[in-house]
Amino acid sequence: MAILETLDIPTVGVAVAVSAVLAVVAYRSFTSKSRGMPFAPPSPRSPPSPTALCIAAAPVAPSGHPAPAPVACSSSPSLDSVDIYMAFRGLHDADPLDPSVLLLQHRHRSHFVDTEQLQDVLRPRQQMRAFLSMWRMDPGIRPYVLRAGFYGIYRLGHIIIDWPLITCLVERWRPETHTFHVPLGEMTITLQDVAIILGLRIDGPAVTGTCMVDVAELCGELLGVTPPADALRGLTISIRWLCQHLSTPGPDADEVALERSARGFILALMGSFLFPDKKGVHVHLCFLPLLRDLTLTSTYSCIAGVVQYLHTHIESYVVPAWTVDAVLVVVLHSYRSYGCLHPEDFKKFKLVKRTQLSHNVAEFRFALPTPTSVLGLPIGKHISCNYGWGKDATGAEVVKLYTPTTLDSDVGYFELVIKGRMSHHFREMCVGDYLAVKGPKGRFNYQVGQVRAFGMLAGGSGITPMYQVARAILENLEDKTKVHLIYANVTLEDILLKEELKDLASSYPDSFKVYCVLNEPPEVWNGGVGFVSKEMIKAHCPPPASDIQILRCGPPPMNKAMAAILDDLGYSSEMQFQF
Secondary structure, three states: HHHHOOOOOOOOOOOOOOOOOOOOOEEEOOOOOOOOOOOOOOOOOOOHHHHHHOOOOOOOOOOOOOOOOOOOOOOOOOHHHHHHHHHHHHOOOOOOHHHHHOOHHHHHHHHOOOOOOOOOOOOEOOHHHHHHHHHOOOOOHHHHHHOOOOHHHHHOOOOOOOOHHHEEEHHEEEOOOEEEEOOOOEEOHHHHHHHHHOOOOOOOOOOOOOOOHHHHHHHHHHHHOOOOOOEEOEEEEEHHHHHHHHHHOOOOOOOOHHHHHHHHHHHHHHHHHOOOOOOOEEEEOOOOHHHOOHHOOOOOOOOHHHHHHHHHHHHHHOOOOOOOOHHHHHHHHOOOOOOOOOOOOOOOEEEEEEEEEOOEEEEEEEEEOOOOOOOOOOOOOOOEEEOOEEOOOOOOEOOEEEEEOOOOOOOOEEEEEEEEHHHHOOOOOOOOOEEEEEEOOOOOOOOOOOOEEEEOOOOOOOOHHHHHHHHHHHHHOOOOOOEEEEEEEEHHHHHOOOOHHHHHHHOOOEEEEEEEEEEOOOOOOOOOOOOHHHHHHHHHOOOOOOEEEEEEEEHHHHHHHHHHHHHHHHOOOHHEEOO
């Protein structure tokens, strides 16, 4: 990572599903004695703007709300993307000083860039997008896909791709060394890279198979259907045919039918994403026997095959006429920032907008390094903030903890809603000032489907982590978790995120219920009055069960009172969590 940091590219990193961004890029310093391929030093020209440096400044359209539609990648950007890409590339020429060491340079993408013949950024193959548009995962097969270890692969098809960044990395790939060449060194794709990005195993039994199979017998046993001749091409089977015959097992499907549908889904996923053919419309049946026992499938080491596939195919993509396979796109795309936070070091973010919501509530929007950057805060986590507020009685820097109301689907910025006596820490902040932030912090960990329902007890500004969790659940089309919120305040004016909560309730009436409680209600009020009581919790939260959890976040007296009530109602300690 040190090499990449010297390039002043704040958006380079590896996407991980854990709280910290892991530096897993393998690199070696490149000197004049290394392989006889000395590299030019960085250009002495004045540095470009952060927009140009990050390449990602001309992204595909950012995702909005609800969650992004299931597409593997966007269509190619306009030629404006080429302009931004060229601005970056021109300032960081990583070509060898001695061009004679290069092979077939006249066909390499960098030659067309150097001679200003590049007409557009890379074009994606659309097999993953086509697959997801044809086959929406049936809820019944989801447990089987999870068991096989392929659910993470399915979710990767929903990310937005930064094509100028992909173009830059592919152009920097040299077939002579099988590495990416950057001005101060080189890096390559390792087994660990792909394992973290795709969520597949490195260790375990090797992925092996045979081409000596009886197609009719194999498909009949494992898929429950026998493909006709026009659905086959040698030992490959049409992904569209798999979708037509296995995508809808039906509401009355038994375990055998569901498992067969799951096998077809995973097989099509492998053919459209991990190991696509030239057009991405067929998948080889040599993979089907590996799906016989889906529990055993999750133990296989798929990484070596994927990495071999990547290294084999990227050689072709340096020729400008070629398009790019989906799995390579995802791996390369992950070398951008999938999180701007650092768990130990403060990073500064610029205040770009401040909105006064009421006499004691304000919303602060902070810009991330690029329009496609994300904060990288896991669901339910919070951040540590420092604005030079001085020191406390012990001499330590004053640091405050806050939960952003934005998610990683809100690209390019994050927002904090500040209320009450703590707002004086932000009172002096003006647009253009910088806030130091580090994280993520917190004990709460969430995975889709970990509970059937959440009950939420929030008071005052304690609504922010509840809103973050609720919104993440509701905007994820694959998450069927129910959310029941009781939100307590003193007056109607004290309710934070009032419109946002109202929008969630109206947009997701079957999944989200909110009940507000006021100490001092207006004359016309149909919510609760006073403090949150045992009766309110019984009426508006899911009853005690092993598959539910009650979340608490509010002032200390409220948290203590709620814990006592929940204990009395029979909620065990495992069913309760306090932020």
